Amino acid sequence: MAKVLMKGNEAIGAAAIKAGCKFFFGYPITPQSELPEYMAREMPKAGATFLQSESEVAAINMVYGAAGAGARVMTSSSSPGISLKQEGISYIAGAELPCLIVNIIRGGPGLGGIQPAQSDYFQATKGGGHGDYKMVVLAPASVQELTDLIMEGFDIADQYRNPVMIVGDGMLGQMMEPVELREPKKRNLPPKDWATTGKGGRGHTNVINSLFIDPAECEKHNLKLKAKFDQMEKNEKKFEVYNCENPDIIAVAYGTTARIIKTVIEKCRDEGINVGLIRPISLWPFPYEVIEEYADRTKAFISVEMSMGQMVEDVKLGANGKKPVHFYGRTGGMVPIPDDIVAEIKKILGGAE
């Protein structure tokens, strides 16, 4: 297939339809509304269903119902709307249902703003909803990678019977880049014999549920989920290591911010400073070992984020005290400027160690 120029938000829709997504339930919110608009237009042509819900809460529960009935299904929103979906995401994880959730993150807290941000990192990777659950969280840095991860995300969800989240920001959602819709590597997906499709000739009823009133049963369920999360942690780590052969400092950044770091690397090179980049693509599972491995080869790390410092905690866990971990962030919808990051790096490297 030839590459076509697509806007990020619309590319999400095209990739989802190509991946066989049959249902989209969503509610308008800036800066992701082009996606539901695209789905409303394009899904009927593909024999699929777009339904605008009365709220984000209803949308995620429609996702629960459809996923429980065996459908490939997704929803999308932006930060405040994703907060509203957290109850449903916890239930979906608890009831072991596969689905894809897209968060085009905007500045917070509260209504915040509508410009690009990465301040939902904690919410996405550390729980968000109640209870012990995890989900694979993928953070693309280009429109091509966005479509690749949307398509693979559905398969990951089906493989583990677990929600998968894709996080981007308004910049990725609005930018246009050439894209080719590529099939992900084939996975061995289990049949959805647990779905509530009517008991028919099955001889037994299927029940989709996350209630275990007996604490011993509830703990057993949690242990089963944990075993699954351990498998996800082992199998689903994705990251990019760039220019880390002989770094003075390694920047850790994801999504839009990682693109900015590539500019920072060029600028620093001109000044004789070698900056490496470790780009987590899966924010959960987080590539702690990669950070630890490169701790032996760099003087320091700097976590660069569009937040007040969230991923930096994971970078510190990865560095495990071996090297100092610094932070530089802009937030509220402000995007870091390469020159400011260069100045911060010079300050760190010029300072006393």
Next chain:
Amino acid sequence: MAEMVFKRTKGLQDRPFHYCPGCTHGIIHRLVAEVLEELDVLDNAVGVAPVGCSVFAYDYFNCDMQEAAHGRAPAVATGIKRTLPDNVVFTYQGDGDLASIGTAEIVHAAMRGEKITTIFVNNAVYGMTGGQMAPTTLVGQKATTSPFGRDRDHAGAPIRMSEMLATLDGPAYIERVTVTSPANIRKAKKAIKKAFQAQIDGKGFTMIEVLSTCPTNWGLTPVEAIKWLEENMVPYYPLGVYKTPEEVE
């Protein structure tokens, strides 16, 4: 050899109910189960259980079930029905679930005319959590969070869901029934059957509101509770048809 004159419907699993003595959930479960059996849809039905006293409904109905978050059953049922348009999909919800936390979901499922059937069990109190005031609690009725009786100036007057939803174009059939006597039980079953039939016929959203007792939290004996329901709830929540499938053509 004795003749079998009464047996458990195939619509119910062989499990003891957890409901309190005198609670009418058991009767309502049985009516729904009998209707599903008689319409021969147990094999293709998918039910949605609520949060509240009937949270374990998924253990009782002999069909595929999903357990929803509190109030979200109509949204979950929407996801199921859109995925499986040929299946019979129903929600079973109490008044805290449907008329309080889940008001948005029930109104919009009704507005869209989702082809689902909702069994709405109204006992004017939060039962499972121990008898707190519900949006359906009558003015003057004592509950653990309205210890001096519901004060209209403070907590408003109870919400009449059937009347409210009947103002929408989406519903095909809405009726309020009760199960306080054999005659009323027969009427309730007829209404429930008609609602499922209307769904099967693709008419639109259907809801049967069933006035139900809660002797435990009302602090009454089962017999007193039946009397209290008839003397207090029925005047405020009149029985009858609020929307008929015949009007929807």
